[in-house]
Amino acid sequence: MSNETWSVKGPLELNDGTWGELFSKCANLLYEINNLHPSKHEEKEELLNKLFGEIGEGTEVLLPFYCNIGSNIKIGKNAFINNNCNFLDTDTIEIGDYTLLGPGVNVICANHPVSTRERIRPIDDEIDDGKYTYIDEKGNYDDSIEYTFVNTKQPVKIGKRCWIGANTIILPGVTIGDNVVIGAGSIVTKDVPNNKIVAGSPARIIRDND
Template sequence: MEETQWRVKGPLELDDDKWAEKFSKAANLQYELNHLHPSQIQRKKELLHELFGQIGENTEVLLPFYCNVGTNIKIGKGSFINTNNNYLDTDSIEIGDYTLLAQGVNIICANHPVSTKERIVPVDDKLDDGKYAYINEEGNFDDSIEYTFVNTRSPVKIGDRCWIGANVIILPGVTIGNNVVIGSGSIVTKDIPDNSIAVGNPAKVIRQND
């Protein structure tokens, strides 16, 4: 599903019962997960299987770990997620087999329109008719109206045998191919092809990964 096909107003956990239930369940599971004693290995495994949509055999997730929904996340076999990964999974996140994600990786599916008049809209749907009558010629918004923000989303996919460096940020709609290395601190704004090494802000391919 592309961003333009999904437009939701306001904080999802406050304005929609289905989203509220998903967020609440994920928050409760993460609270228990992130407060486990290191010796509680079996309970950790149970909670990860309950939190994620899929987690493959021999995949390790170090704690703490954070996400919005959990069930939108699918991880293959033999992968490794280091501490303090944070996934805004309002859309699907797919991570392949034998892929390494270093500490502090952020994967973001959630987004908002860049244009202010598209991002900040009246709470009242009758006023939110696309005509922007509440904005005057100088671009000022009518302060007598209550406003909220618009949410959009796009999926993120990471292939097999990748290495995502520390503190990398992966933005909505990005697909990272197989056998890819992303350098630490990079911000991935566009797709990265198979067998590539990419670094920087925005991340750019610097050479092939042989």
């Protein structure tokens, strides 16, 4: 489902029953995973298979690891996820075979509207009728009304044989092709074609990856 056709008000783990259950299940599994003794290899593998939608043979996930839902994440075979990675997987995240993620990589599907009037809305749907009568001509909100924020989401896809450098941020809706290298600390705001090396904030193509 695209970012343009989906929006939910308020903290998902609190305000919506279905989403709340998904967040709770994920949080419980992550607690178990991130508190395992390093020697518990079989238990870790079993828990990761419960957490993720798919995880391929030979894929390694170093701990701690963080995500929102877990079941929206699909990882191919022989991939490597370094420690302290964080996936905001309110939409699907796909990672291809043999792809490496450095420590501290953030993959983000969750988003919010930029426009304040679209992002901050009355909780009461009867008041939130699309006419914005609660905002005056100077942009001031009626403080007698209780408000919340709006969430949106888009999927992220990372191809095969990629190397995503440490502390990279990949934003909602981005598709990264195969054989791509992302420089450490980059912010990836748009799609990256196959066989490219990109870096920077925002990330830009540096050269081809031969």
